[in-house]
Amino acid sequence: MSQQITRSPLAFTRQFSEQASSVLTEQAIDFLSDLVSQFTPSRSQLLTERKTVQANIDRGVLPDFISEMTSIRESEWQIKSIPNDLRDRRVEITGPVERKMVINALNANVKVFMADFEDSLAPEWAKVIEGQINLRDAVKGTISYTNESGKIYQLKPNPAVLVCRVRGMHLPEKHVMWEGEPIPGGLFDFALYFFHNYRELLAKGSGPYFYLPKMQSYKEAQWWSQVFSYAEDSVGLPRGTIKATVLIETLPAVFQMDEILYHLRDHIVGLNCGRWDYIFSYIKTLKNHPERVLPDRQVVTMEQPFLSAYSRLLIKTCHRRGAFAMGGMAAFIPSKDPQRNEWVLNKVIKDKELEAANGHDGTWIAHPGLADTAMSVFNKALGTRANQLDVLREHDAPINAEALLEPCSGSRTAEGMRANIRVAVQYIEAWISGNGCVPIYGLMEDAATAEISRTSIWQWIHHGKTLDDGQQVTKALFQRMLAEEMQVIQQELGEQRFSSGRFHEAAALMEKITTQDELIDFLTLPGYALLA
Template sequence: MTAHTTPETNIPRHRVLAKVSHPNAGNYADILTPDALLFLADLERRFGPQRKILIQNREFNQERYDDGEMPTQPLETQHIRNSQWEVAPCPEALMDRRVEITGPVDRKMMINALNSGAKMFMADFEDASSPTFDNMMSGQQNMHDYARDSLTLTTEKKSYALNEETATMLVRPRGWHLEERHITVDGNPMSASLCDFGLHIFHNGKKLADNGKGPFFYLPKIEDYREARLWNDVFNFSQAVLDIPNGTIKSTVLIETLPAAFQMEEILYVLKNHITGLNCGRWDYIFSYIKTLRAHPEYLLPERAQVGMDRGFLSAYAERLVQTCHRRRAHAMGGMAAQIPVKGDEAANDAAFEKVRQDKLREAKLGHDGTWVAHPALVPVAMEVFDEVMPAKHQIHKKRQNRNISDAAMLTPHTGTVTEAGVRTNINVGIRYIAAWLCGRGAVPIHNLMEDAATAEISRTQIWQWLRHGARVEMEGGFQETMTDRLYQRLLVEERNAIRDEIGADAFNEGRFPEASELFDATATASVLPEFLTLSAYDILEK
């Protein structure tokens, strides 16, 4: 390819483009254009080195937490917390966010989600997508077509097209910790975050801005306000180069790591021209809580089903998020309802819908300005709750009696039990999800819940925590056992064999369950808890 520029961009002339090495790259010629690759290379050269420093800082911070220093609000930013300021005004397209639906960047799922009746749709390149090259690039093609009103699909059974009125789309790129190995700059894999963001903003940013439809983003896995500030730098640069008015890009930051929960005001502040709200990313937040406090037995959690939003550190974090956002005139978004319709069991289906209803009622009454669901059938349930409690477009200006949420409350663990059934569920769900992920599917229905990568992360880190600190397990026979390697290995073998017996040996092997079992075991029993399961999984994803 020869480096060149187009008249409508101000991209500097570099002789070296980002290099694409995947054999299917030719299928995405409209996306991987020379100018787009120049833009990606410029993003990586300008911002990649700082990203690597920030990722290294995460390791240093974890060492401090392991040594007993707890996450807290930074002293150096006290002036931000104590001063008067607000985020920039919210555009009309993002004003009413009462129900948002999320899902992978699969074409059919995107069309269905945009047509679901939800106010917003988050197209997820991250936890709900397995990052095969084809998944990521076809997702970019879908974004390209959406921005040009040509997102359609025809199959043998049905044709899909967008309704006249659709949800507003936000895009979640992959997190700062991930890389895209099939696109390199100066011989090194580029940041997956910059890759996902860069291709979308380059091809679609100006069109979306001209139509008042974006570009809007969800930012995942941030651990520090400096990481948010790096995103702000990326936004400023991209808008200048692509002739998009400064401040047009709007983001919502997922507060899904424990350290970030102590820096919510700082994150809003450094992004204040480019942010409209924060979101309670509850499942990843549980994972981060375990990972951050991994060295300390006093923060041992019970099984996942007993770690609810109504108490403990989750309740404190949700309440502080609402208070923080509304103080700074930003949206406070609620978390995910993972339930999906239960076919063939009316009682179970009614129970699932009622559970969603009660969860959304809790969020609306707490003060959230909107919430997430994972399935189109749950949109009306959540919408009905928020319509009743929140007749206006949001609750930002509603007067409330706020409690003081202490840092100690933000760390309070849930009380409860660890049962044999809970251990088995973690093993079973973890293996099933990883196998699906290795086969290219990131949003997976398992046991009547729509699961994403956060599920597998919680499952394996809970096993690790219970093993590390010798949790007491209530066994099915009515007695207790200490969680040991021997007990865990027995349950692992039994659950793995049960899956194989259920689906058959051929499907077990072809579905990559052996690799999934090995990977789950390795990350759940490592001497040092691996940071992210997906980093190890990515190494074998397309082998």
């Protein structure tokens, strides 16, 4: 039984293990408490505002640029300084905060490792605590890991720069309560990483660097700016010591990129094209608009006009303000089969060449085996430059709301729908079992791809869309396909793996969130109830 431990004003629903006690020290809890009591009420208001904005879109008002913010968009200003160790970010690797992964990622042929408490981590209490310990040990340079066969993993000299991605504003940390409610997960992640590591990071010429996900408005950027400033003041650091990169991975945020940069200008160093979540957000935000239903996810590539416009506008906006414009994720996994591997590498090269040619300053990979390939593309594009801040795209035609919202052509197929079902069920099963980063069919899947898979089917059902073979997409069709694809998963994985897993729970959750009348914002919210 877990025993509730109360340290005013926070209540912890778990007894502290020795590990947890090393992170949740009295001083760290005091710091977290201050942030929670100071910023939770305004965070709740921002989440309410999200609902108001979405309700307007549901009623038919399409997202657009904010007319009252024209002066910020049209005036000349730039973000504050970028630290030296963040000036070259040509390849970044992302992954969960598991110990072996942290070592391998920091040792990879990349410039930055984004250690992820969000989309690639299922936030079991033990994993969240272990993640903080792993990052603290990585910052100290003492991290090591020994696997079952006795192989030792240790940091090489000059590892990649560490950046911590905290949980999105919508995600709670259910094991810590304030005034009877779970505290914001992002504040928990930020507070502990910052508090334990800022001195060591600054002493070695780096700093407390963060990635901020799922932002939907400039007011949320303002909120984070206030959190950062409060943290700096509380430990006597100069303004702008904390640096952040914001993921533009929601449709509402793409219309407020200038404003996000402006309101975070002391702390921000760039924006990132979080393309998979952006596709998910396009579906979710425009869920009531039948003319904007997306086709199979396999054809929703960066060449599609609405995604190309998003990438180009992000680059132009960032570089005008002296901020980096980071490219998106290559989710492919290298293959041991030479022919398949050649196909994978060619896909990655084509994708990264497009990003580099557009003017992105760097790109993301999910597997160390792709580092050399991505690095060679950006080395060729950058030459002697550290980044592409000089690519201003001044001669681009203006990108308007119509371009960013343009409907996407392509077919809806039974095969695509079945693939969505298999990916989503397998990902949900892994997530509720405590694993948020999963190789499925040659791709490293995180929550974003599962979100696309299930919201896409929800939208097809909701609008009664037809597949290219003439079948209408209904709840009954989905339920039949789900039952059939469960058998396929069982055959592919084998009886032992299937029966020892949580696939029936995953299928039940998949059915619930795909067939209910109201679209659930994030599958991780009902999924969290099934996690330890």
